[in-house]
Amino acid sequence: xxxxNKRTRSRSAGRKAVRPRAAAPxxxxxxxxxxxxxxxxxxxxxxxxxxxxxEVARRAGVSHGAPAHHFGDVRGLLSEFTxxxxxxxxxxxxxxxxxxxxxxxxxLVALGVGYVDYALRHRARFQLMxxxxxxxxxxxxxxxxxxxxxxxxxxxxxxxxxxAGAPAELDAEKVALAWSIVHGFATLMIDNRRxxxxxxxxxxxxxxxxxxxxxxxxREAFERSG
Amino acid sequence: xxxxNKRTRSRSAGRKAVRPRAAAPxxxxxxxxxxxxxxxxxxxxxxxxxxxxxEVARRAGVSHGAPAHHFGDVRGLLSEFTxxxxxxxxxxxxxxxxxxxxxxxxxLVALGVGYVDYALRHRARFQLMxxxxxxxxxxxxxxxxxxxxxxxxxxxxxxxxxxAGAPAELDAEKVALAWSIVHGFATLMIDNRRxxxxxxxxxxxxxxxxxxxxxxxxREAFERSG
DNA sequence: ACTCCGATGTTGACACTGTCAAGTTTAGCG
DNA sequence: CGCTAAACTTGACAGTGTCAACATCGGAGT
Numbered sequence: 001x002x003x004x005n006k007r008t009r010s011r012s013a014g015r016k017a018v019r020p021r022a023a024a025p026x027x028x029x030x031x032x033x034x035x036x037x038x039x040x041x042x043x044x045x046x047x048x049x050x051x052x053x054x055e056v057a058r059r060a061g062v063s064h065g066a067p068a069h070h071f072g073d074v075r076g077l078l079s080e081f082t083x084x085x086x087x088x089x090x091x092x093x094x095x096x097x098x099x100x101x102x103x104x105x106x107x108l109v110a111l112g113v114g115y116v117d118y119a120l121r122h123r124a125r126f127q128l129m130x131x132x133x134x135x136x137x138x139x140x141x142x143x144x145x146x147x148x149x150x151x152x153x154x155x156x157x158x159x160x161x162x163x164a165g166a167p168a169e170l171d172a173e174k175v176a177l178a179w180s181i182v183h184g185f186a187t188l189m190i191d192n193r194r195x196x197x198x199x200x201x202x203x204x205x206x207x208x209x210x211x212x213x214x215x216x217x218x219r220e221a222f223e224r225s226g
Numbered sequence: 227x228x229x230x231n232k233r234t235r236s237r238s239a240g241r242k243a244v245r246p247r248a249a250a251p252x253x254x255x256x257x258x259x260x261x262x263x264x265x266x267x268x269x270x271x272x273x274x275x276x277x278x279x280x281e282v283a284r285r286a287g288v289s290h291g292a293p294a295h296h297f298g299d300v301r302g303l304l305s306e307f308t309x310x311x312x313x314x315x316x317x318x319x320x321x322x323x324x325x326x327x328x329x330x331x332x333x334l335v336a337l338g339v340g341y342v343d344y345a346l347r348h349r350a351r352f353q354l355m356x357x358x359x360x361x362x363x364x365x366x367x368x369x370x371x372x373x374x375x376x377x378x379x380x381x382x383x384x385x386x387x388x389x390a391g392a393p394a395e396l397d398a399e400k401v402a403l404a405w406s407i408v409h410g411f412a413t414l415m416i417d418n419r420r421x422x423x424x425x426x427x428x429x430x431x432x433x434x435x436x437x438x439x440x441x442x443x444x445r446e447a448f449e450r451s452g
Numbered sequence: 453a454c455t456c457c458g459a460t461g462t463t464g465a466c467a468c469t470g471t472c473a474a475g476t477t478t479a480g481c482g
Numbered sequence: 483c484g485c486t487a488a489a490c491t492t493g494a495c496a497g498t499g500t501c502a503a504c505a506t507c508g509g510a511g512t
Contacts, residue, residue: 217447
């Protein structure tokens, strides 16, 4: 094709550094970031089923082959993207915890609400976090981010258990229970209309109220000694 | 292509009705069934990410266009397939219940274990049941099968609640709790290696034991009155 | 200051996918 | 016994992810 510059990068159409914008690195600028952001927007508008590597490249204003140089393949991109998601999930849980009383059980409840709140606010992102066929858990960034969130949960459950005077042998079961409740609630809320309808009538606030009550109703299970 | 019969149907290669096999209807026999069975095998071997309409057609020994005449499009096929899955899930829960003592709470536990047992035995099938982007819940067969399983859960929770003398106003919450626990446990078991490892070390029996204990530990939540 | 090297981005091809319109075959009704 | 409509095939189309070959350019080393 002799002419026709399809590229619509935001910078450097003419010479070099038209505006001395803060840190306009080299070739593209920061394609890595641009691709991750394009992924987020695409996911938000089209859902997890509408995601496409080529469409992401298009939205970032680069050719379809470009992403490979940064992420390898699709699973690579989605894995890095999901690593960010796990960090955001951790942040959401911490955020809710920081606004709650510093009592062991209040912290556990806040962590659970923070989990569900994040899931409902970023549905496609959350769905992707557990679509193992599209992820590569061998990626260090993803493994680390996942482990970090997991550790938060464990620490929180163990603290509550310990302060209730319960034996540590039951901690693993309690972790499983906590994660199952919040994760099951979140995924059903997203993937099952009947559940969502009956539980909250599609009202996010009611959903959060409900999951709070669920955790509270299981308090004895989290503090039992036998 | 002048020659070369690629078709490998099991019957009618020569004239007509070589063997008067029991009910060999007409064109194919029963493509609908054949496609659903091919879907199951493909899903088992390649997982939910490896599923392809054309591959299913190939395995059923028909052309890639054939499935459309029975299911419309991919979502149609997967929806009918998933309707069967929900029926099987209901059967699994009923099966476990029939082998448990006919006490309200034992029945609730059995239902939960039956849920998880089915999920772990048919992972891809189970995953598909909650991949809403690939399903059409307007299909009557799917909607009905889903409703049936849901009703089983509701009835079971309500019976236990009633026999414990708890007010019916709390039933909705208890249903949400029960479904969240078993569904969260099942999905995490399938989609999260860390959870699976820490919970059961990939032993199905230990997994079922664990989910049983989780439900039992939350007994008070299911029977509370306040 | 100049030269390369390798990271970054492009292009075109490949095999594959789901869908659709247009054909063929054939079962079984009238 | 013919005909029609359902069942199935065929070929095309626009997309997809991946790969190899190519172009471009920043910056490190001399």
